[in-house]
Structure formats: structure tokens, C-alpha cells
Amino acid sequence: MRKGIIVSAALHLGVIGAAMVTWPSALRLSEEAPPSVPVELITIAEATNIQAAVREPPPQPTPTPVEAVVPTIDPDMDIQLAEMTPPPPEPQPEPEPEALPEPEPEEVAQAEPEPEPPPAPTPPSPAPREKPAPEPEEEFDLDSVIALLDNRAPRAATPQSAPVAEAPRRGIGDQSAMTMNLRDAIMSQMRECWNFPAGAPNAEELFVGVTFYLAPSGELARAPQLTAETRAAMAGNAYLRAAAEAALRAVNICAPYRGLPTDQYAEWREIIVTFDPTKMAGR
Amino acid sequence: MLLRKSSFIRRWLGPVAFAASLLAAPVAHAALEVRVDEGVSEPLPIAIPDFIGINPDASRMGADVANVVRADLERSGLFRPLAPTSFIENITDINVPPRFGDWRIIQAQGLVTGQATVQPDGRLRVDFRLWDIFGEEQMIGLQYTATPENWRRIAHLVSDAIYQRITGEAGYFDTRIVFIAESGPGLDRRKRLAVMDQDGANPVFLTQGDYLVLTPRFNPTAQMIAYMSYINDRPRVYLFDLETGRQEMLGNFPNMTFSPRFSPNGNSVVMALENNGNSDIYIMDLATRTSRRLTNDPGIDTAPSFSPDGTQITFESNRGGSQQVYVMNADGSNVRRVSFGNGRAGTPVWSPRGDLIAFTKIADGAFRVGVIRPDGSGERVLSTGWQDEGPTWAPNGRVLMYTRTLQTGANGVGGGSQIWSVDVTGRNERRVLAPGDASDPAWSPLIQ
Secondary structure (H helix, E strand, C coil): HHHHHHHHHHHHHHHHHHHHHHHHHHHHHHHHHHHHHHHHHHHHHHHHHHHCCCCCCCCCCCCCCCCCCCCCCCCCCCCEECCCCCCCCCCCCCHHHHHHHCCHHHHHHHHCCCCCCCCCCCCCCCCCCCCCCCCCCCEEECCHHHHHCCCCCCCCCCCCCCCCCCCCCCCCCHHHHHHHHHHHHHHHHHHHHHHHCCCCCCHHHHCEEEEECCCCCCCCCCCCCCCCHHHHHHCCCHHHHHHHHHHHHHHHCCCCCCCCHHHHHHHHHHEEEEEEHHHHHCC | CCCHHHHHHHHHHHHHHHHHHHHHHHHHHCEEEEEEECCCCCCEEEEECCCCCCCCHHHHHHHHHHHHHHEEEEHHHHHHEECHHHHCCCCCCCCCCCCCCHHHHHCCCCCEHHHHHHCCCCCEEEEEEEEEEECCCCEEEEEEECHHHHHHHHHHHHHHHHHHHHHCCCCCHHHHHHHEEEEEEEHCCEEEEEEEEEECCEEECCCCCCCEEEEEEECCCCEEEEECCCHCCCCEEEEECCCCCCCCCCCCCCCCEEEEEEECCCCEEEEEECCCCEEEEEEECCCCEEEEEECCCEEEEEEEEEECCCEEEEEECCCCCEEEEEEEECCCCCECCCCCCCCCCEEEECCCCCCCCCEEEEEEEEEEEEEEEECCCCCEEEECCCCCEEECCCCCEEEEEEEEECEEEECCCCCEEEEEEECCCCCEEEEEEECCEEEEEEECCCCC
């Protein structure tokens, strides 16, 4: 089963890769290039001949003035731009089990989707959508359904039954063998989920901290949050904001977290992850 | 009373509770701290359904715009547009939040919904929203209005907005490429100056191919091109005004001028001037047409390129014995060598971001495009061809294009030249479509 998934994923990637390389060229060349070539040639030739005769007496062997009637870059471009504020939240987002508690009656009343006034760029107000923090325990959980459908390569997680902290050493807090094993379990899963935004200038400085809470099932108990430090550093730094959003996506995608022993739930209920870009940026 | 009680609690119970929590923390409530220093680098899965329209015309426009946006983002190598056939929710109103769960199931991490409208005045209006599927909120929402002929530019602007919002850096899709279009057999090769959109659309030839043209470069407003031409067998630098179609020789030098490039403010052009087998770098003020010599060395100095702040110039020189990359102040002072790797290094171009210099590395029998920091550190080779040369930067300093010359087979078949692009990380190397053979690309700035 697992082998099948891996083989399938590899084949799909291969096909997509091949298509990326071959398709665009196959399609584009035949579509766009040929017709425009002769047309432009004719235009230029005519214009050139006409202009060459009319042109001022060249003081010295100047270039044959090529007066190509070239379309300027923006003929009458004037593209207008307006910002659109986020729409009001939908009356009832049905598939969200978390959304059931409070239907927010007032918002429903004004939820008429109406087109924004076109001009007058208004700063986008923060999305009015507020999700009530869900309880750790849910009978039905969409994320776990998604996880079942998840056909990505299986994560290198420690198996559910793996004994964590087989040989407890003396030590306290984060120095104990137990927490080290928990860390490894989280880390090995995160590694598959963290899509590092390479290519930013000084990418090695884009450290991001994320705090999140897990339910005993390994699901996220609520939406992950950036640490205060990251939030503060992020202001005005678009690259760090992009890195922070990538980190939040990583925490979301990775759920549910597997291989965490329920008898040690207290140890991994709250997790603070630091995404350290130094290694990745050097690649 | 209540007040007093609470102040009592704050004063006494607070510290006690805090101390207790400190004691208890390692046992039960301490957050588990994890450091993640490895990850993957994969394109972001993004769903971009065809933009909706209220009538067939608008729907067709909407589909066309979405197609261009998908292609732009896919080509960047940073996004993976998902197949529309996998979509569960059918977007019918972009002013209502999407059903995020439906998009999570197909593993989309971003969603773009859009709408095309042909207004009563005939203009095309495109609205779009970018949604964060996990955060369940709008990341950006914009609206563009223009004449319908400009629909491709609108699509590129939408792509730029999405790219910028997700990567944190400006996009480069609403740009053009000036290049040399080549046609004909090897001995009678016709080389024409041409421009096209960054994605290969709308190619236009600017010259006829009666004379050789080389090294075209855009000015900062993308309205003028400086290049070298052999008109009347006098190899000189020329300017081509895209708005008027006028072409003029730049300056009146007795000898060959070549390798021109505009300064960042567009007011002057740096170029090389040949004199009895030696060449030095000059700068010419475009308003006064006065020129000034910047280098004075018996070696061959050529290929100058300004730093984006205009304070420095990188160039290539063989003054040290072999062709290498150098940097000097904009007035010609303080010359220092930058490239020290094996082999030779030429055609340096300063990144618009300022952090890197791209160049052609000639070593081990191959020409490759590489980058190096202006202080000479961090040299990396990015391209993988047999003969890749003449890099040019996207305006955001993130992507490079260059000429790839193909090796002619033993039977004399093959060969030719193509334009290729590569990400500054060295990933996503791919061919750029051009009509026929093409070489010497130069990227325009973002079109204003």
C-alpha cells in the first residue's frame, strides 16, 4: 500500500515535471510565435523604406534610420487599480465543525455580498472572520478526514507504539531523554511540511517562532500563533512576513502529529517551534 | 470591596501563583521547544479557477486571464497551480468567502478567485482575491480596469500581486525582454533586434536584420534601448526609442563603442570604447552628450554595469592577466577585483536587489552563469548548459535569463541559440519561449 503510494507519487511528479518542460514550448510556439513574425516584418520594411528616403541628409554615415512603427510599451495603458476589502464572512460555513457554537447573528444580517465601490482604495480591514477556539476534543474532525485523504509521501514519524524515553536519564525539563525523543518526533514530521521560502535576500536571518497547542489526538487544538518576537520583527518586513506565513502553513499542514505518547500529553500539549533558516538558506 | 479583594489577589496571590507555576512548569505545563532547521523547497500548491464572468464574453476573458496567471506562477517555479478538474467548490461569487475545507481537501494552500467584467464603457475590469486556505482569510484583494486589449497585462499584474503577497518580494511578470532574434543558416545569419513579453507573447521585431546587432539593454523606463550595431560597418552604440521608433548613434567616437548599459537613473550610459586594441570604460551624459573616461588601463576593460544605488560599477577586465570581474566606484576610483575562482569570469551584471553580481564563468571547457557577492564571496554557478552566457536580471533580482548556445552534433546538426532562465537559487532552469533562435536577452524593469 505504502509502496504503491510512493510509486504513484513519483510517477505523478515525473509526469508533471515532464509536462512543465515540454508542454509550454509545444503549445506556445505553435500558438503565438509564427503568426506575428511575418506581420511585423512587413510593417517594419515599409516604414523603413519610406523613412529612409524622407530622412534628413545625414551629416556623416549615420545609421539607416529604422523608423519601425513599434507599439509603445503601454499604448493607452492607464490601468486603474483599486483594493478590495475582504468580503463579510459567509452566513454559515457548513463543513466547519468548529463554527457551530456561535452563529453570529448580526454578521449574518449584513452579510449581503455586495460589490465594493470600484475606486477609493480602502485599506483592507482585518478579516472579520473569527473562529471560536475549538475544544481540544471533537467528535468529528475535518482535518483528520483530510489526513486520511493525504496521499503525500508518508512522514518519517516514529510509529505510534514506539517507546518514547525507553531509558530515561537523569535530568530535568528539556534536557531529559523523553523530551528529546518528543522533539525528534515533532521535528521529523515538520521537516516534511516546512516549505522554506528560499531565495529571499538574507534568507538565513528569517527566524520564525510559532506556538501551537495540540489535542491528545495530535490534532491542532486551535490555530497556531506566531510568537510575540516574530510578530514584532515582522512589521514592515515583507520577507519575514512571507517566511512567517510559510511557517504557519507548515504547522497546519503537518497536523495531525503522530507518534506522541498520550501518557505524556502534558509534555507536548503546548509546543513552540523555532524555524531556523540558516542551513536551508545556504543551499 | 470587590476592588480591594482583587487588588489583594493581585498583590499576594499573583506572585505566589507565579512562583508555584515556575515550580510546576517543568513537570506539567512547560511548552515543548523544538527547533526545525530542515525543510523542503517545493512550489506552493495554489488553486486558480477560471475567473467568472456574467456573460459569455466576460467568461471567456476570465478564463484567458486565469490561464495567463496560472502559467506565470507555474513558470516562476515557486507555485504549483492545481488542476482545475480537481476542484470541489465551484466559485460563483467572489464576494463570498470560499468553502475553505473544500480547498484543503485538494491540498491547496492558496486560492485565487476572480471575476472579469466588461463595463458599459467597454473597458475590462478584473477583480480578484487571494485566500489563505489555512488562515481562512483574504490575503489580498485588488481590482484592475483597462482597455480589453490590455488583458494580458492585467493578468500579469494579477500574477505580480499574488507573487508579491506570498513571497514578500515584488513580482516580475509585467515586464518585457529585448533580445536578438536570429534566423537563417550559420554563415548568413540574420540578427534582428526584438522585444517580447516576459512570457514570450507579443514578439515584435525592431530592426530588419540588414546589419548585425548585439547587446541590447533597456533604460529604467523601458522606453529606450541601448545596443551595439554594425550599421555601415561601423560598430557603435545606438539608442532606439520604442515610442517613436527612432534610432540614433550615441556620441561620435572615432573608434568602436560597445557594451552599453544605462545608469540606474537613466540619465547616462556607460560603455566601452576601443582604441588601438585597448578598451576602456566611458560614461556619457545623455542630456549634454559629454563623455568621461572612467578606466585608464592597458588591459581590456569592458561590460560595465552600475550597482542599483548608482555608486559603483562592476566590469570585466584582463588587467590582472586573465579576464575577471572587477568593481570600482562610479567615478572610476577604488578598483578592486571580485572574482578569484578557477577559470575566467566576464559580463558582470549587478542585481537590481544589490546583493549579487551575475556573471559568465568560463572554466573546464564550459560557459556557465553564476553569481557572486560584490565583496567576492559566495560564488555559485547556477546554470548547467555547455555554453550559457550573458546573464540579465529580473527586476526583482530573483530570476536570471541568459543565452544558451547548443552544441552542434558530430553530424553538423543541432546548434543554435536559445534564451533560458534560472532562479537565483539555481533551481527551475528552463527555456524561455522566443520566436526562433534568440540570444542576448535583457530584462526590462517593471512597466510603469
